Amino acid sequence: MNSSAAIADSDTPLRRRRKQARPQELLDAALALFVEKGFAATRADEVALRAGVSKGTLYLYYPSKEELLKAVIAHFLSARIAQAEAALAEVSGPVAPALRAMLSAWWMALYDSPASGVFKLVITEVRNFPEIAEFYLRQVVDPAHALLGRALQMGMASGEFRRVNIDDAVHSLVLPLIMLCLHRHSLGACAADSRLEPMRFIAGHINLVLDGLAQPAPN
Amino acid sequence: MNSSAAIADSDTPLRRRRKQARPQELLDAALALFVEKGFAATRADEVALRAGVSKGTLYLYYPSKEELLKAVIAHFLSARIAQAEAALAEVSGPVAPALRAMLSAWWMALYDSPASGVFKLVITEVRNFPEIAEFYLRQVVDPAHALLGRALQMGMASGEFRRVNIDDAVHSLVLPLIMLCLHRHSLGACAADSRLEPMRFIAGHINLVLDGLAQPAPN
Amino acid sequence: MNSSAAIADSDTPLRRRRKQARPQELLDAALALFVEKGFAATRADEVALRAGVSKGTLYLYYPSKEELLKAVIAHFLSARIAQAEAALAEVSGPVAPALRAMLSAWWMALYDSPASGVFKLVITEVRNFPEIAEFYLRQVVDPAHALLGRALQMGMASGEFRRVNIDDAVHSLVLPLIMLCLHRHSLGACAADSRLEPMRFIAGHINLVLDGLAQPAPN
Amino acid sequence: MNSSAAIADSDTPLRRRRKQARPQELLDAALALFVEKGFAATRADEVALRAGVSKGTLYLYYPSKEELLKAVIAHFLSARIAQAEAALAEVSGPVAPALRAMLSAWWMALYDSPASGVFKLVITEVRNFPEIAEFYLRQVVDPAHALLGRALQMGMASGEFRRVNIDDAVHSLVLPLIMLCLHRHSLGACAADSRLEPMRFIAGHINLVLDGLAQPAPN
C-alpha cells in the first residue's frame, strides 16, 4: 500500500510465501511420518527434515511434538466432513441411489488422499492423549454418524429400507471403509493383496449394505 | 489328568513352576501394554512390573523388546484360527444359519478376550517391523480369508447366496468386526458410545451382510 | 599467518570455533581415560565430562564408544611416524650416530606426550576389536619396522654393523622402548621405581643395542 | 585315617578330586579370558562356563570377580621366579654363558605357557587395582631385578662385561622379552608376523645384549 510496505513486500516475497506455507508443510510431513512410523517412533528431526526446515524451526510453529500431533489430527478432517454434510443436504427423492453415488465418491477421494491416514493416527494414539478422543468424537464421529443416521432414517421412512437398528446399520456401512483406510497404511503398505481392490470394494460394500437394507427381508 | 503329570506337578519345585509360567505371564502383560500405549511408548520395565518380575527377568525370556513384540503377535492367534477352521469344517446343509451361529460366537468370544488387541498391534506396528507382515499374512489373513471364502462359495453353489465378488463379500463381512476390536482398544476405551453395542452389532452386522447376500437381488 | 586465515578466525562465532575444537578435545579426554582405566571400564560420561561437554555431545561427534576408540588410535600416530620417516630420510654418512640422535629424540618426545599411551591401548584392546589390528599393523608397525630395517641395512652395508638378523635387531631396539611407554602408563603410574630413569634408559638402551651391533663380534 | 574319613573318601572320590581341582580350573579359565578380553569385558559366566561349572560355583571359591583377578595374578608367578633363583644360584665360573643358557630356557618356557599372559593382565589392570601393583612389585619385579642385577654385577666384577648402568642393562635385557609375551597375547594373536620368530628372537636378543655388554666398548 504505502512505500514501506511495498519495500517490505518486494524485499521478501518468497520468504513470506514460504513462511505462510510452513504450517501446512509441517502438518503434511508430520502426518506422513506419524502415520507411517507411529507418533512415539517419529523423531522431531525427521518431521523437520521432510518439511525442509531445521529442527528449531519446527518449534517456532508448534510448541511440542504433542501439540503438533493434535494439530495434525484437527487439520485433516474439518473440510471433508463439512463437504459431506453439504452433499447429503441436497438429496431429495429416493435416498439409496443418492447415498450410493455420494458415499462412493467421498470415500474414494478420501482413500486416495493422505488424510486417510488420520484414522490410523487416531486409533493408535487416542489412548495416550485423551484430549484427542474428545475432539475427534465431537468434530468427526458425532457429525458423521448423525448425518448417515438421518439418511438411513429417511430411507426407512420412505419405505426404501426395512427397519433395522439404525446405529448398527451406520456402523456396518462405515466401519469397513475406515478399516480399508487403516489397511492402506498398515498391511496394505507392506504387501499387495490381490483379493482387495480398494475402489471395487468401496462400491461393492456400499451396494451390499444398501442391498441388505432393502425390502423385503430375505432368508 | 494322568498320574505322571500329577506327580510331575507336585514334584516340581516352586522355581521350576514359576519359570514355566513366565513366558505366558510376560506375553499377557506385554499384550495389554503394547495395545494400550503402543509398542514404542511402552517401557520394558512396565512390562516386567505388570508381569510381577524385575526388568532383568524379562530379558531372560526374550532377548529384546522387539522379539517380545513378535512373540506376542505370534502367540495370540494360532489357537483361535485353528478352532474356527474346525468349526466350519463340520458344516453340512444350509451354510447361512451355520455361518450366523458360528461367526457370532467366534467373534463375540474374541472381542471379549485380550487377544482382540492383537489387531491394533498389527495395524500399528507392521510398518516398523516388516517381518510381522509376512507372518501375519501367512498365519492369519490367508487361512481366515480362505476359510470364509469357501463357506460363501458353498452358499452360492447351493443357491442360498446370489453371485457377488467373493473376496469383497468376505471383506464386507469381516472388516467391520476387526474394526470393532480396534475400536474397543482405542476410542472405545476412552469414552462409552451408546450407539455401539458390541454384541448386538456383531449379530446385527453378520445378519445384515448375509441378508445382503441372499437371493434375490433387491432394489 | 595470512590475512584470510586471520579474518576467518576473528569472524568465526564462538559456537563454530568450539565445534571445530571438539573432536580434538574429545580425543584427548578419551585417550587419557582409555589408557588409564581401559576401554571397557571407562564410561562415556567420564569422557564427556573430562572434555567439558555433556554426554549427548560426545555422540554428536562419534556415533559410539567403539568408534571413538578407533578414532583415538588412528589419531595419535600418523604425524609422528611421518616425522620419523622424514628425519631418517635425510641421513647420509655413518648411520650409527644419526640413529643414536634421532631415535633418542623421537622416543623421548613420544614418551613425554600423551600419545605414548596408545601403545597400551592397542595392546589391551586389539583382540576385542580386530579392525584395530589391521589398521595398526598397516599404519604403524609396517612403516616403522621398514624404516628401521633400512637404516640397519645401510649400517651393515657400510661395515658399521656386523651381520645379524635385521628383524630381530629392529625388535631388540624398539620393543624395550615400547615397553617403557607401557610401563609409564601401568606400573610406572602406580609406584616410582628408582631403578628406571626413563630418559637415561632410552639413551642407554639405544647405545647398548647399537654397540651390540658394532664390529667386531665380541665374546 | 579313621573309618568315617575312609567312608567319606570312598563315598566321593571323584567329587573330592574335582573339588580340589576346582580352584586351579577356575584360575586357568580366568587367566585365559582375562588375558584375551580384558578383565572388565570378561563376564563371570564365561569364566564359569570355561571351567565347566555354573556361575554360582565360581562364587563359592572366590567372593568376587576382583578377588579372582588377584588370585590369578598371584598364582601364575611364584613357582617360576623361585625356579629362576635356584638356577642362577648354582652359577660358578663365567657368567655370560650361564646367563645365555638359563635365560633362553626360562623365557622360552614361559612364552609357551599360559602364564605369559599375566604380563598383559598386570599391564592392563594395575591402575584399576592398585593392590596389584604392590603385590607384583614385591613378589615379581624386585626379586627378578635383583637376581639379574647380581648376575651382571658378577660379570662386571670378573671383567666379562664392561661397566654400564646395571639397572638399565637389566631392563634392556628383560623388557623386550616381556614385550614379546605381551605381543603374543595382543597383536600376535590377531595376525602372524613373519618378521618375528619368537624362539629365534629370544636367543638372538639375549646374545645381542650380552654382546653389547662384552668388552671392549666398540664404536
Place this chain on the structure above:
DNA sequence: CATGAATGAGACTTCATTCAT
C-alpha cells in the same frame, strides 16, 4: 556342594527441547 533363576544398579545410547548465534 552345586545350581541357575532372579535381581537391580549401572552402562550405552537416543531424542525432545532449548538457546546463542
Place this chain on the structure above:
DNA sequence: AATGAATGAAGTCTCATTCAT
C-alpha cells in the same frame, strides 16, 4: 525468522551378585 549445537532425562539392555532349591 531460522539454525543447529548442546543438553540431560529417559530408555534399552547387561551383568555381578545373591539365594532358594
